[in-house]
Amino acid sequence: MAKNIVIFGEVLWDIFPDNDRKLGGAPFNVAWHLKAFGANPLLISRIGTDDLGAAIQTKMQAWQMTLAGLQIDKIHPTGTVQVTLEKGQPQYEITADCAYDFIDSQQFPILEDKFWLYHGSLALRNAVSQASFRVLQQRADQIFFDVNLRQPWWTLETIASALAASQYVKLNTEELPLLTPEFFSTNLAIDHLLNQNSLRHIILTAGEAGASLYTQGDRQQISPPKNTTVVDTVGAGDAFCSICLLGLMNDWPSVLTLERAQAFASAIVRIRGAVSEDPRFYQPFIQAWRL
Template structure:
Protein backbone atom coordinates (compact mmCIF):
# COMPACT_ATOMS: atom_id res chain seq x y z
CA UNK A 1 0.00 0.00 0.00
CA UNK A 2 1.60 3.29 -1.08
CA UNK A 3 1.46 6.59 0.78
CA UNK A 4 -1.01 9.02 -0.79
CA UNK A 5 -0.14 12.56 0.40
CA UNK A 6 -3.23 13.99 -1.33
CA UNK A 7 -5.49 12.35 1.25
CA UNK A 8 -6.49 14.25 4.37
CA UNK A 9 -4.24 13.24 7.28
CA UNK A 10 -5.86 11.50 10.23
CA UNK A 11 -4.71 12.56 13.71
CA UNK A 12 -5.65 10.14 16.49
CA UNK A 13 -5.49 10.62 20.24
CA UNK A 14 -6.23 12.78 23.21
CA UNK A 15 -7.78 16.20 23.55
CA UNK A 16 -7.69 17.41 27.14
CA UNK A 17 -7.42 20.36 29.47
CA UNK A 18 -4.49 21.15 31.75
CA UNK A 19 -6.12 22.30 34.99
CA UNK A 20 -4.01 24.60 37.18
CA UNK A 21 -4.31 25.42 40.89
CA UNK A 22 -5.51 28.95 40.09
CA UNK A 23 -8.54 27.50 38.31
CA UNK A 24 -7.32 28.14 34.77
CA UNK A 25 -7.90 25.45 32.14
CA UNK A 26 -5.67 25.25 29.06
CA UNK A 27 -6.75 23.21 26.05
CA UNK A 28 -4.15 20.78 24.75
CA UNK A 29 -3.07 17.20 24.30
CA UNK A 30 -0.29 16.47 21.80
CA UNK A 31 -2.54 15.03 19.05
CA UNK A 32 -5.01 17.88 19.41
CA UNK A 33 -2.18 20.41 19.15
CA UNK A 34 -0.81 18.72 16.03
CA UNK A 35 -4.26 18.61 14.42
CA UNK A 36 -4.83 22.28 15.27
CA UNK A 37 -1.58 23.36 13.61
CA UNK A 38 -2.23 21.23 10.53
CA UNK A 39 -5.70 22.70 10.18
CA UNK A 40 -4.36 26.24 10.53
CA UNK A 41 -1.84 25.43 7.79
CA UNK A 42 -4.65 24.28 5.49
CA UNK A 43 -3.96 20.53 5.61
CA UNK A 44 -7.59 19.71 6.61
CA UNK A 45 -6.86 16.93 9.13
CA UNK A 46 -9.49 14.57 10.51
CA UNK A 47 -9.02 14.58 14.27
CA UNK A 48 -10.20 11.35 15.89
CA UNK A 49 -10.81 11.50 19.62
CA UNK A 50 -13.53 11.21 22.25
CA UNK A 51 -14.74 13.84 24.71
CA UNK A 52 -17.43 13.86 27.37
CA UNK A 53 -20.96 15.15 27.13
CA UNK A 54 -19.85 17.96 29.42
CA UNK A 55 -18.86 21.64 29.23
CA UNK A 56 -15.19 20.85 28.56
CA UNK A 57 -16.15 18.59 25.66
CA UNK A 58 -18.37 21.33 24.28
CA UNK A 59 -15.45 23.76 24.47
CA UNK A 60 -13.24 21.42 22.44
CA UNK A 61 -15.91 20.99 19.78
CA UNK A 62 -16.49 24.74 19.63
CA UNK A 63 -12.76 25.44 19.28
CA UNK A 64 -12.52 23.01 16.37
CA UNK A 65 -15.53 24.55 14.65
CA UNK A 66 -14.12 28.04 15.15
CA UNK A 67 -10.95 27.02 13.30
CA UNK A 68 -12.96 25.32 10.56
CA UNK A 69 -11.93 21.78 11.54
CA UNK A 70 -14.23 18.90 10.74
CA UNK A 71 -15.70 17.22 13.82
CA UNK A 72 -16.62 14.00 12.00
CA UNK A 73 -14.04 12.12 14.08
CA UNK A 74 -14.89 13.68 17.43
CA UNK A 75 -16.98 11.26 19.49
CA UNK A 76 -19.09 12.35 22.47
CA UNK A 77 -19.21 10.09 25.52
CA UNK A 78 -22.12 10.23 28.00
CA UNK A 79 -20.38 7.99 30.52
CA UNK A 80 -16.84 9.37 30.74
CA UNK A 81 -15.58 12.90 31.27
CA UNK A 82 -13.43 14.94 28.92
CA UNK A 83 -9.75 14.34 29.61
CA UNK A 84 -7.93 16.49 32.13
CA UNK A 85 -4.46 16.81 33.58
CA UNK A 86 -4.38 18.09 37.14
CA UNK A 87 -1.32 20.31 37.53
CA UNK A 88 0.01 20.80 41.05
CA UNK A 89 2.77 23.10 42.21
CA UNK A 90 4.98 21.69 44.95
CA UNK A 91 7.87 23.89 46.05
CA UNK A 92 7.45 25.87 42.87
CA UNK A 93 7.83 22.76 40.69
CA UNK A 94 4.88 21.40 38.69
CA UNK A 95 3.68 17.82 38.90
CA UNK A 96 1.08 16.26 36.65
CA UNK A 97 -1.74 13.79 37.23
CA UNK A 98 -3.04 12.59 33.86
CA UNK A 99 -6.50 11.50 34.92
CA UNK A 100 -7.31 7.91 33.94
CA UNK A 101 -10.66 6.72 32.67
CA UNK A 102 -11.18 9.79 30.50
CA UNK A 103 -13.33 9.85 27.41
CA UNK A 104 -10.33 9.61 25.08
CA UNK A 105 -9.49 6.24 26.69
CA UNK A 106 -12.72 4.86 25.17
CA UNK A 107 -12.55 5.85 21.50
CA UNK A 108 -15.08 3.55 19.83
CA UNK A 109 -13.76 1.56 16.86
CA UNK A 110 -17.34 1.12 15.66
CA UNK A 111 -17.95 4.87 15.43
CA UNK A 112 -14.87 5.87 13.43
CA UNK A 113 -15.13 7.88 10.22
CA UNK A 114 -14.10 6.02 7.09
CA UNK A 115 -10.33 6.59 6.82
CA UNK A 116 -8.75 7.41 3.45
CA UNK A 117 -6.78 4.46 2.09
CA UNK A 118 -3.07 5.21 2.10
CA UNK A 119 -3.40 8.54 3.91
CA UNK A 120 -1.05 9.63 6.67
CA UNK A 121 -2.07 8.56 10.17
CA UNK A 122 -0.51 10.34 13.17
CA UNK A 123 -0.75 9.05 16.73
CA UNK A 124 1.12 9.16 20.02
CA UNK A 125 1.18 6.72 22.92
CA UNK A 126 -0.88 8.18 25.79
CA UNK A 127 -4.31 7.54 24.25
CA UNK A 128 -3.43 3.85 23.84
CA UNK A 129 -3.29 3.09 27.57
CA UNK A 130 -6.79 1.56 27.36
CA UNK A 131 -7.83 -1.40 25.20
CA UNK A 132 -10.81 0.41 23.62
CA UNK A 133 -8.76 3.21 22.11
CA UNK A 134 -5.97 0.80 21.16
CA UNK A 135 -8.49 -1.24 19.19
CA UNK A 136 -9.77 1.90 17.46
CA UNK A 137 -6.24 2.79 16.37
CA UNK A 138 -5.77 -0.75 15.07
CA UNK A 139 -8.83 -0.28 12.90
CA UNK A 140 -7.48 2.95 11.42
CA UNK A 141 -4.03 1.46 10.93
CA UNK A 142 -5.47 -1.35 8.80
CA UNK A 143 -6.11 1.14 5.99
CA UNK A 144 -2.64 2.63 5.71
CA UNK A 145 1.05 1.96 6.21
CA UNK A 146 1.80 5.70 6.30
CA UNK A 147 1.93 5.87 10.10
CA UNK A 148 3.69 8.71 11.91
CA UNK A 149 4.39 7.75 15.55
CA UNK A 150 5.09 10.60 17.97
CA UNK A 151 6.64 8.84 20.95
CA UNK A 152 5.32 10.86 23.89
CA UNK A 153 6.12 8.66 26.89
CA UNK A 154 4.12 9.65 29.96
CA UNK A 155 4.87 7.50 33.04
CA UNK A 156 3.23 5.29 34.13
CA UNK A 157 1.10 5.13 30.99
CA UNK A 158 3.39 3.17 28.69
CA UNK A 159 5.17 -0.14 28.41
CA UNK A 160 8.28 -1.08 26.44
CA UNK A 161 6.51 -3.97 24.74
CA UNK A 162 3.64 -1.79 23.54
CA UNK A 163 5.89 0.99 22.24
CA UNK A 164 8.09 -1.49 20.39
CA UNK A 165 4.98 -2.92 18.72
CA UNK A 166 3.86 0.58 17.72
CA UNK A 167 7.30 1.37 16.30
CA UNK A 168 7.22 -1.78 14.18
CA UNK A 169 3.89 -0.66 12.70
CA UNK A 170 5.12 2.87 11.95
CA UNK A 171 6.84 4.35 8.92
CA UNK A 172 8.15 7.51 10.57
CA UNK A 173 8.91 8.12 14.25
CA UNK A 174 9.68 11.24 16.27
CA UNK A 175 11.36 11.06 19.68
CA UNK A 176 13.38 13.19 22.06
CA UNK A 177 16.78 12.19 23.41
CA UNK A 178 15.38 10.76 26.66
CA UNK A 179 13.00 8.55 24.71
CA UNK A 180 15.79 7.40 22.38
CA UNK A 181 17.89 6.42 25.38
CA UNK A 182 15.00 4.39 26.82
CA UNK A 183 14.12 2.61 23.58
CA UNK A 184 17.63 2.13 22.14
CA UNK A 185 19.89 2.16 25.21
CA UNK A 186 22.94 0.52 23.64
CA UNK A 187 23.90 3.37 21.32
CA UNK A 188 26.66 5.76 22.38
CA UNK A 189 25.03 8.83 20.80
CA UNK A 190 21.52 9.94 19.79
CA UNK A 191 22.47 9.32 16.16
CA UNK A 192 23.60 5.73 16.79
CA UNK A 193 20.51 5.13 18.92
CA UNK A 194 18.31 6.43 16.10
CA UNK A 195 20.08 4.14 13.64
CA UNK A 196 19.59 1.12 15.90
CA UNK A 197 15.92 1.98 16.37
CA UNK A 198 15.44 2.38 12.62
CA UNK A 199 17.02 -0.96 11.82
CA UNK A 200 15.20 -2.84 14.57
CA UNK A 201 11.77 -1.60 13.50
CA UNK A 202 12.30 -1.12 9.74
CA UNK A 203 11.50 2.58 9.94
CA UNK A 204 11.85 4.83 6.93
CA UNK A 205 12.84 7.91 8.92
CA UNK A 206 13.57 8.86 12.53
CA UNK A 207 13.30 12.45 13.76
CA UNK A 208 15.00 13.32 17.04
CA UNK A 209 14.62 16.55 18.99
CA UNK A 210 17.62 17.61 21.06
CA UNK A 211 16.25 20.48 23.12
CA UNK A 212 18.51 23.51 22.99
CA UNK A 213 20.83 21.64 20.59
CA UNK A 214 18.19 21.50 17.84
CA UNK A 215 17.17 18.32 16.03
CA UNK A 216 18.22 15.80 13.42
CA UNK A 217 16.58 13.38 11.01
CA UNK A 218 18.00 10.06 9.85
CA UNK A 219 16.66 8.15 6.85
CA UNK A 220 16.85 4.47 5.99
CA UNK A 221 19.37 5.18 3.21
CA UNK A 222 21.76 6.75 5.72
CA UNK A 223 21.03 10.41 5.05
CA UNK A 224 21.53 12.55 8.16
CA UNK A 225 20.26 16.12 8.34
CA UNK A 226 20.77 18.43 11.33
CA UNK A 227 19.27 21.74 12.39
CA UNK A 228 20.24 24.09 15.19
CA UNK A 229 17.94 26.67 16.70
CA UNK A 230 18.54 30.31 15.93
CA UNK A 231 20.05 32.72 18.41
CA UNK A 232 18.14 35.12 20.61
CA UNK A 233 15.00 33.00 20.94
CA UNK A 234 12.71 34.23 23.70
CA UNK A 235 11.13 31.34 25.58
CA UNK A 236 7.79 32.37 27.07
CA UNK A 237 6.16 28.91 27.18
CA UNK A 238 7.93 25.74 26.05
CA UNK A 239 4.78 23.60 26.32
CA UNK A 240 3.76 22.33 22.89
CA UNK A 241 6.99 23.12 21.06
CA UNK A 242 7.43 19.46 20.14
CA UNK A 243 3.86 19.29 18.84
CA UNK A 244 4.46 22.30 16.61
CA UNK A 245 7.66 20.66 15.38
CA UNK A 246 5.79 17.42 14.60
CA UNK A 247 3.02 19.25 12.73
CA UNK A 248 5.52 20.83 10.33
CA UNK A 249 7.30 17.50 9.85
CA UNK A 250 3.96 16.08 8.75
CA UNK A 251 3.31 19.08 6.52
CA UNK A 252 6.66 18.43 4.87
CA UNK A 253 5.68 14.82 4.14
CA UNK A 254 2.34 15.93 2.69
CA UNK A 255 3.88 18.70 0.57
CA UNK A 256 6.93 16.76 -0.59
CA UNK A 257 9.49 19.16 0.89
CA UNK A 258 13.13 18.17 1.05
CA UNK A 259 14.29 16.81 4.38
CA UNK A 260 16.53 19.83 4.96
CA UNK A 261 13.74 22.31 4.26
CA UNK A 262 11.36 20.37 6.46
CA UNK A 263 13.71 20.40 9.44
CA UNK A 264 14.50 24.08 9.04
CA UNK A 265 10.82 25.02 8.82
CA UNK A 266 9.88 22.79 11.76
CA UNK A 267 12.57 24.38 13.92
CA UNK A 268 11.54 27.89 12.88
CA UNK A 269 7.90 27.21 13.72
CA UNK A 270 8.72 25.55 17.06
CA UNK A 271 10.86 28.55 17.98
CA UNK A 272 7.93 30.85 17.25
CA UNK A 273 5.61 28.69 19.36
CA UNK A 274 7.81 28.93 22.46
CA UNK A 275 7.76 32.72 22.16
CA UNK A 276 3.97 32.73 22.63
CA UNK A 277 1.77 31.66 25.54
CA UNK A 278 -0.04 28.38 24.91
CA UNK A 279 0.55 25.34 22.70
CA UNK A 280 -1.93 26.46 20.04
CA UNK A 281 -2.31 29.90 18.53
CA UNK A 282 -5.79 31.25 17.85
CA UNK A 283 -4.61 33.71 15.19
CA UNK A 284 -4.85 32.90 11.45
CA UNK A 285 -2.32 35.62 10.62
CA UNK A 286 0.30 33.82 12.71
CA UNK A 287 0.08 30.78 10.43
CA UNK A 288 -0.38 32.79 7.23
CA UNK A 289 3.01 34.37 7.79
CA UNK A 290 4.68 30.97 7.68
CA UNK A 291 2.70 29.87 4.65
CA UNK A 292 3.81 32.99 2.81
CA UNK A 293 7.41 32.43 3.86
CA UNK A 294 7.32 28.81 2.72
CA UNK A 295 5.33 29.58 -0.45
CA UNK A 296 2.86 26.76 0.19
CA UNK A 297 -0.35 28.73 0.59
Protein backbone atom coordinates in the same frame (compact mmCIF):
# COMPACT_ATOMS: atom_id res chain seq x y z
CA MET B 1 -1.84 18.69 -0.14
CA ALA B 2 -3.80 15.90 -1.74
CA LYS B 3 -2.84 13.33 0.88
CA ASN B 4 -5.57 12.40 3.37
CA ILE B 5 -4.44 12.46 6.98
CA VAL B 6 -6.09 10.91 10.02
CA ILE B 7 -5.03 12.06 13.48
CA PHE B 8 -5.76 9.59 16.30
CA GLY B 9 -5.63 10.22 20.03
CA GLU B 10 -6.33 12.59 22.85
CA VAL B 11 -7.95 15.98 22.96
CA LEU B 12 -7.91 17.59 26.39
CA TRP B 13 -7.45 20.74 28.40
CA ASP B 14 -4.10 21.76 29.86
CA ILE B 15 -4.81 23.45 33.18
CA PHE B 16 -2.07 25.74 34.51
CA PRO B 17 -1.40 26.63 38.17
CA ASP B 18 -3.50 29.82 37.93
CA ASN B 19 -6.41 27.69 36.56
CA ASP B 20 -5.93 29.11 33.07
CA ARG B 21 -7.14 26.50 30.56
CA LYS B 22 -5.52 25.86 27.20
CA LEU B 23 -6.47 23.38 24.49
CA GLY B 24 -4.12 20.44 24.36
CA GLY B 25 -3.33 16.84 23.62
CA ALA B 26 -0.56 16.09 21.11
CA PRO B 27 -2.87 14.73 18.37
CA PHE B 28 -5.28 17.64 18.78
CA ASN B 29 -2.44 20.16 18.66
CA VAL B 30 -1.09 18.65 15.44
CA ALA B 31 -4.55 18.61 13.85
CA TRP B 32 -5.12 22.24 14.89
CA HIS B 33 -1.85 23.41 13.35
CA LEU B 34 -2.41 21.45 10.14
CA LYS B 35 -5.83 23.02 9.73
CA ALA B 36 -4.32 26.48 10.22
CA PHE B 37 -1.84 25.73 7.42
CA GLY B 38 -4.53 24.68 4.95
CA ALA B 39 -4.73 20.91 5.44
CA ASN B 40 -7.97 19.18 6.38
CA PRO B 41 -7.06 16.49 8.91
CA LEU B 42 -9.63 14.12 10.38
CA LEU B 43 -9.18 14.05 14.17
CA ILE B 44 -10.46 10.84 15.73
CA SER B 45 -10.88 11.38 19.45
CA ARG B 46 -13.54 11.33 22.18
CA ILE B 47 -14.92 13.88 24.66
CA GLY B 48 -17.40 13.84 27.52
CA THR B 49 -20.85 15.41 27.73
CA ASP B 50 -19.47 18.02 30.15
CA ASP B 51 -18.80 21.72 29.66
CA LEU B 52 -15.17 21.02 28.78
CA GLY B 53 -16.27 18.77 25.94
CA ALA B 54 -18.76 21.33 24.67
CA ALA B 55 -16.03 23.98 24.71
CA ILE B 56 -13.80 21.75 22.57
CA GLN B 57 -16.56 21.36 19.99
CA THR B 58 -17.08 25.12 19.93
CA LYS B 59 -13.36 25.78 19.47
CA MET B 60 -13.07 23.21 16.69
CA GLN B 61 -16.07 24.61 14.84
CA ALA B 62 -14.71 28.14 15.11
CA TRP B 63 -11.42 26.86 13.64
CA GLN B 64 -13.41 25.12 10.88
CA MET B 65 -12.19 21.68 11.91
CA THR B 66 -14.43 18.74 11.06
CA LEU B 67 -16.23 17.07 13.97
CA ALA B 68 -16.82 13.87 12.00
CA GLY B 69 -14.29 11.89 14.03
CA LEU B 70 -15.11 13.40 17.43
CA GLN B 71 -17.04 10.90 19.55
CA ILE B 72 -19.23 11.73 22.55
CA ASP B 73 -18.89 9.65 25.71
CA LYS B 74 -21.83 9.70 28.16
CA ILE B 75 -19.87 8.03 30.96
CA HIS B 76 -16.29 9.32 31.00
CA PRO B 77 -15.19 12.95 31.35
CA THR B 78 -13.30 15.07 28.87
CA GLY B 79 -9.56 14.78 29.36
CA THR B 80 -7.62 17.16 31.58
CA VAL B 81 -3.96 17.60 32.49
CA GLN B 82 -2.60 19.64 35.37
CA VAL B 83 0.49 21.44 34.10
CA THR B 84 3.21 22.84 36.33
CA LEU B 85 6.36 24.53 35.09
CA GLU B 86 9.80 23.89 36.55
CA LYS B 87 12.42 26.21 35.03
CA GLY B 88 10.22 26.59 31.98
CA GLN B 89 9.87 22.84 31.48
CA PRO B 90 6.35 21.40 31.81
CA GLN B 91 5.46 18.66 34.26
CA TYR B 92 2.20 16.83 33.65
CA GLU B 93 -0.36 15.20 35.95
CA ILE B 94 -2.63 13.37 33.53
CA THR B 95 -6.13 12.34 34.59
CA ALA B 96 -6.91 8.64 34.12
CA ASP B 97 -9.98 7.07 32.50
CA CYS B 98 -10.94 10.01 30.31
CA ALA B 99 -13.20 9.90 27.29
CA TYR B 100 -10.26 9.59 24.88
CA ASP B 101 -9.32 6.30 26.58
CA PHE B 102 -12.51 4.80 25.19
CA ILE B 103 -12.42 5.67 21.48
CA ASP B 104 -14.78 3.24 19.71
CA SER B 105 -13.85 1.86 16.29
CA GLN B 106 -17.53 1.19 15.64
CA GLN B 107 -18.07 4.95 15.62
CA PHE B 108 -15.38 5.76 13.07
CA PRO B 109 -16.57 7.83 10.13
CA ILE B 110 -16.15 6.51 6.59
CA LEU B 111 -12.43 6.57 5.81
CA GLU B 112 -10.65 6.99 2.49
CA ASP B 113 -9.00 3.94 0.96
CA LYS B 114 -5.55 5.45 1.48
CA PHE B 115 -4.59 7.78 4.28
CA TRP B 116 -1.66 8.85 6.41
CA LEU B 117 -2.03 8.14 10.12
CA TYR B 118 -0.51 10.27 12.86
CA HIS B 119 -0.64 9.15 16.50
CA GLY B 120 1.13 9.49 19.82
CA SER B 121 1.50 7.25 22.85
CA LEU B 122 -0.94 8.48 25.47
CA ALA B 123 -4.17 7.27 23.85
CA LEU B 124 -2.70 3.77 23.67
CA ARG B 125 -2.64 3.43 27.46
CA ASN B 126 -6.16 1.94 27.59
CA ALA B 127 -7.11 -1.36 25.92
CA VAL B 128 -10.29 0.09 24.38
CA SER B 129 -8.62 2.94 22.50
CA GLN B 130 -5.64 0.73 21.73
CA ALA B 131 -7.88 -1.82 20.01
CA SER B 132 -9.55 0.94 17.99
CA PHE B 133 -6.15 2.26 17.00
CA ARG B 134 -5.17 -1.16 15.64
CA VAL B 135 -8.08 -0.93 13.20
CA LEU B 136 -6.67 2.31 11.80
CA GLN B 137 -3.12 1.03 11.91
CA GLN B 138 -3.97 -1.92 9.68
CA ARG B 139 -5.62 0.33 7.08
CA ALA B 140 -3.16 3.22 6.99
CA ASP B 141 -0.94 3.78 3.99
CA GLN B 142 1.81 5.56 5.95
CA ILE B 143 2.17 5.99 9.72
CA PHE B 144 3.86 8.83 11.62
CA PHE B 145 4.43 7.96 15.28
CA ASP B 146 5.11 10.82 17.69
CA VAL B 147 6.58 9.20 20.79
CA ASN B 148 5.21 11.04 23.83
CA LEU B 149 6.28 9.10 26.90
CA ARG B 150 4.31 10.22 29.94
CA GLN B 151 4.90 8.25 33.12
CA PRO B 152 3.30 5.93 34.07
CA TRP B 153 1.16 5.76 30.94
CA TRP B 154 3.27 3.64 28.60
CA THR B 155 4.89 0.24 28.30
CA LEU B 156 7.91 -0.80 26.26
CA GLU B 157 5.81 -3.50 24.58
CA THR B 158 3.19 -1.00 23.36
CA ILE B 159 5.81 1.42 22.07
CA ALA B 160 7.79 -1.32 20.34
CA SER B 161 4.65 -2.54 18.59
CA ALA B 162 3.87 0.97 17.34
CA LEU B 163 7.45 1.50 16.15
CA ALA B 164 7.38 -1.75 14.21
CA ALA B 165 4.40 -0.55 12.16
CA SER B 166 5.58 3.02 11.51
CA GLN B 167 7.50 4.59 8.66
CA TYR B 168 8.21 7.89 10.43
CA VAL B 169 8.89 8.54 14.09
CA LYS B 170 9.68 11.58 16.19
CA LEU B 171 11.17 11.31 19.66
CA ASN B 172 13.47 13.33 21.87
CA THR B 173 16.85 12.73 23.46
CA GLU B 174 15.25 11.82 26.81
CA GLU B 175 12.95 9.23 25.26
CA LEU B 176 15.52 7.48 23.06
CA PRO B 177 17.52 5.87 25.91
CA LEU B 178 14.30 4.74 27.59
CA LEU B 179 13.43 2.76 24.46
CA THR B 180 16.97 1.52 23.77
CA PRO B 181 18.64 1.15 27.20
CA GLU B 182 21.11 -1.39 25.88
CA PHE B 183 22.86 1.21 23.73
CA PHE B 184 25.16 3.89 25.16
CA SER B 185 25.55 5.71 21.84
CA THR B 186 22.84 7.75 20.13
CA ASN B 187 23.99 6.60 16.70
CA LEU B 188 23.92 2.93 17.70
CA ALA B 189 20.45 3.32 19.19
CA ILE B 190 19.17 5.03 16.05
CA ASP B 191 20.74 2.39 13.81
CA HIS B 192 19.09 -0.31 15.89
CA LEU B 193 15.64 1.27 15.48
CA LEU B 194 16.10 1.76 11.75
CA ASN B 195 17.28 -1.82 11.24
CA GLN B 196 14.71 -3.52 13.48
CA ASN B 197 11.60 -1.76 12.21
CA SER B 198 9.94 -0.49 9.04
CA LEU B 199 11.13 3.03 9.82
CA ARG B 200 12.39 5.23 7.00
CA HIS B 201 12.95 8.42 8.98
CA ILE B 202 13.70 9.11 12.64
CA ILE B 203 13.47 12.70 13.84
CA LEU B 204 15.35 13.26 17.09
CA THR B 205 14.70 16.55 18.87
CA ALA B 206 17.11 17.92 21.45
CA GLY B 207 15.57 21.15 22.74
CA GLU B 208 18.05 24.01 22.60
CA ALA B 209 20.47 21.79 20.67
CA GLY B 210 18.10 21.54 17.71
CA ALA B 211 17.00 18.41 15.86
CA SER B 212 18.35 15.69 13.60
CA LEU B 213 16.81 13.61 10.85
CA TYR B 214 18.18 10.08 10.50
CA THR B 215 17.70 7.78 7.53
CA GLN B 216 19.67 4.69 6.56
CA GLY B 217 23.29 5.86 6.40
CA ASP B 218 22.51 9.58 6.63
CA ARG B 219 21.99 12.29 9.22
CA GLN B 220 20.91 15.90 8.77
CA GLN B 221 20.96 18.38 11.63
CA ILE B 222 19.61 21.87 12.28
CA SER B 223 19.91 24.29 15.20
CA PRO B 224 17.23 26.59 16.64
CA PRO B 225 17.45 30.38 16.50
CA LYS B 226 19.51 31.88 19.30
CA ASN B 227 18.04 34.04 22.07
CA THR B 228 14.52 32.61 21.76
CA THR B 229 12.25 33.97 24.49
CA VAL B 230 10.55 31.01 26.17
CA VAL B 231 7.19 31.39 27.92
CA ASP B 232 6.70 27.63 28.17
CA THR B 233 7.60 24.61 26.06
CA VAL B 234 4.15 22.98 26.20
CA GLY B 235 3.36 21.68 22.72
CA ALA B 236 6.72 22.52 21.18
CA GLY B 237 7.23 18.94 20.01
CA ASP B 238 3.70 18.83 18.59
CA ALA B 239 4.36 22.03 16.65
CA PHE B 240 7.54 20.49 15.29
CA CYS B 241 5.66 17.33 14.26
CA SER B 242 2.90 19.26 12.51
CA ILE B 243 5.40 20.94 10.19
CA CYS B 244 7.20 17.66 9.55
CA LEU B 245 3.86 16.24 8.40
CA LEU B 246 3.21 19.35 6.35
CA GLY B 247 6.59 18.92 4.69
CA LEU B 248 5.90 15.28 3.88
CA MET B 249 2.51 16.14 2.39
CA ASN B 250 4.03 18.91 0.27
CA ASP B 251 7.21 17.02 -0.69
CA TRP B 252 9.52 19.63 0.82
CA PRO B 253 13.24 18.78 0.92
CA SER B 254 14.11 17.23 4.28
CA VAL B 255 16.48 19.97 5.47
CA LEU B 256 13.95 22.66 4.56
CA THR B 257 11.27 20.75 6.47
CA LEU B 258 13.48 20.56 9.57
CA GLU B 259 14.31 24.27 9.38
CA ARG B 260 10.65 25.23 9.07
CA ALA B 261 9.64 22.86 11.84
CA GLN B 262 12.27 24.35 14.13
CA ALA B 263 11.20 27.90 13.29
CA PHE B 264 7.55 27.15 14.04
CA ALA B 265 8.34 25.31 17.30
CA SER B 266 10.46 28.29 18.35
CA ALA B 267 7.43 30.54 17.81
CA ILE B 268 5.15 28.25 19.84
CA VAL B 269 7.40 28.40 22.93
CA ARG B 270 6.93 32.18 22.96
CA ILE B 271 3.22 31.81 23.77
CA ARG B 272 1.39 30.12 26.61
CA GLY B 273 -0.05 26.74 25.75
CA ALA B 274 0.34 24.49 22.76
CA VAL B 275 -1.72 26.28 20.09
CA SER B 276 -2.72 29.79 19.12
CA GLU B 277 -6.39 30.60 18.52
CA ASP B 278 -5.40 33.68 16.52
CA PRO B 279 -5.12 32.99 12.76
CA ARG B 280 -2.69 35.92 12.49
CA PHE B 281 -0.15 33.88 14.45
CA TYR B 282 0.18 31.55 11.46
CA GLN B 283 0.19 34.14 8.70
CA PRO B 284 3.94 34.94 8.62
CA PHE B 285 4.69 31.25 8.07
CA ILE B 286 1.95 30.83 5.47
CA GLN B 287 3.28 33.80 3.53
CA ALA B 288 6.94 32.84 3.85
CA TRP B 289 6.25 29.24 2.84
CA ARG B 290 3.75 30.23 0.13
CA LEU B 291 1.08 27.85 1.36
